[in-house]
Amino acid sequence: MRVGVIGAGQLGRMLALAGYPLALGFRFLDSSADSPGGQIAPIVTGAFDDADCIARLAAGCDVVTYEFENVPVTALARIPTSVPCHPPVEALRVSQDRLYEKELFSRLGIVTPAYRSVETLRELEIAVAAIGLPAMLKTRRLGYDGRGQRCLRRAADLAPAFAALGGVPLILEGFVRFDREVSIVGARSTAGETRAYPLAENIHGDGILRETRAPFKRPALQRAAERHLGRLFDHFGYAGVLTIEFFVERGRLVANEMAPRVHNSAHWTIEGAATSQFENHLRAILGWPLGDTRALGHAAMVNLIGTMPDRDALLALPDVHLHVYGKTARTGRKLGHCTLVAATARDRDRLLRRVQRRLRP
């Protein structure tokens, strides 16, 4: 069986690495043959929404999926109807727009920060009057890893922030004084089976995920997060892995965004859970039984960003697993990650400090 994957970044690469032991074949579509996925599987090089490229990607595939939420919705429409595409295009469409996302969350009873659509400076002033300051002004589309955002702290910030971001549809979101950031990742198969991983706690820096620890054991929050995931699964008639990122504010979950794909905050599942998110995504879109999602211990994942640390120093640490994506180093770029797994949270945190010391240049 063959899986076509739109996008050949590290997420696609790790999907193929999870699928090869199941005898699955892969084909990618991306702009560069030397992309992380293209280094380990055949790749069609071209634009995501080029009809000919999409046809060559899908030819002979049993299913098509995507690993990147900025794939144009129009690209998915070009996939021949004989080849199923999961997750559903509607989930992709909603996830591409912060306004649609929050409107859907609200409709499904999933708490979000206060928000207002903003297209003009006048609308921004009205939105700020309603929501208050501080607040976050964001582009509705094409933001990731902290790009396309400004924090408004005082009235004088409005005009410069609007000048920097405006010209495209924006959203103003109430500032959440969160205690933590967590995410839930789960899968629903085409057969309707669902599983969720334990909540993970995430630490961001400059808008980029730096570190994840899991499991984040708060039974009430876990139940709430799984309930939210379930509502989205049902709403979309979903198949594949789905992620929701939350703030934890005064003990309750406030939804920030969703991603209709495998997610950086669940890379720890490769070594730290009974079945990885990548394998479960594949099982889900193929309609196979889902794998067990429980944590095997206490895991942490650290992203390797911008420059590669000394490889041997990391490899010499027991219980540390290195994942390098085959990308050229560049400031702010995710080049790899390492995962560590320990029997207790305390041992995990101790090992994490040792890893972090080795990551400092």
Add this chain to the structure above:
Amino acid sequence: MRVGVIGAGQLGRMLALAGYPLALGFRFLDSSADSPGGQIAPIVTGAFDDADCIARLAAGCDVVTYEFENVPVTALARIPTSVPCHPPVEALRVSQDRLYEKELFSRLGIVTPAYRSVETLRELEIAVAAIGLPAMLKTRRLGYDGRGQRCLRRAADLAPAFAALGGVPLILEGFVRFDREVSIVGARSTAGETRAYPLAENIHGDGILRETRAPFKRPALQRAAERHLGRLFDHFGYAGVLTIEFFVERGRLVANEMAPRVHNSAHWTIEGAATSQFENHLRAILGWPLGDTRALGHAAMVNLIGTMPDRDALLALPDVHLHVYGKTARTGRKLGHCTLVAATARDRDRLLRRVQRRLRP
């Protein structure tokens, strides 16, 4: 960095799957492009000892290794001296001949069954007179998975067995009334660092490995096996993974054979040990720090031989990991394996029985 691998069977495929997360590239050499390795990495198709093929394999590689011990020694001699080849050719040469192997074991103080070289029926009779019956008559070279062997139980068996196997150099080995079969797998790096996995217990049927359980915890046997491994490492100035298979007879180890490569009896290390044998082989031949070899729990590995079982029935079991090699089904052929890991030996054995029930046609 790029690793050239002579042979593109499942062992080569699993080497590449272990190396991709470390950003290693691979190139295989084997007779068929559709071999398990060739399905997931570039492959040079041709004969192992074809000088042109070897040159194309080695071009641009940082190291060459092999995944199959029936590679002609002459093939390794054709690798350009600018590209190191590990494990050493001398280990390959010895492992290809049961007589050389046992002579070396004896020289290094590693107990073997009684043995005699046999080239004629007359020599066979003399050997039987010395060693007694029952005994095993084997071809010295090119035997694997039980091929090229006959058990001699009575005098009348000699002539037919010799007729079936003779014409090539043979070895007669004393019959070992073993209690168990175990194997040790370990690695030595080009930097001289060594690690050994816990002993594994193996069950063969029709000369083919059927099942492995690990760790097989007998501290005295573990120490003895590691001592033997260390002597072979030193003798060869070894780099890479090395396997020794033993009989356990009245509480002591009797060496049966060695394999200068990753081994079926350590497939359990992918999920069942801190670092897999495949990753450690790569680290060893590249001179990187070796990874921790301890067991993470209690594991069992079951080979999928001849026909593929029902995939979904296996995937539905928690803690079972499926590995399929992408080969066409054929009687006696290893098509894949599954590994299961549990917290206790008892839970492992219970899960193993559930797996075995699902494997019966």
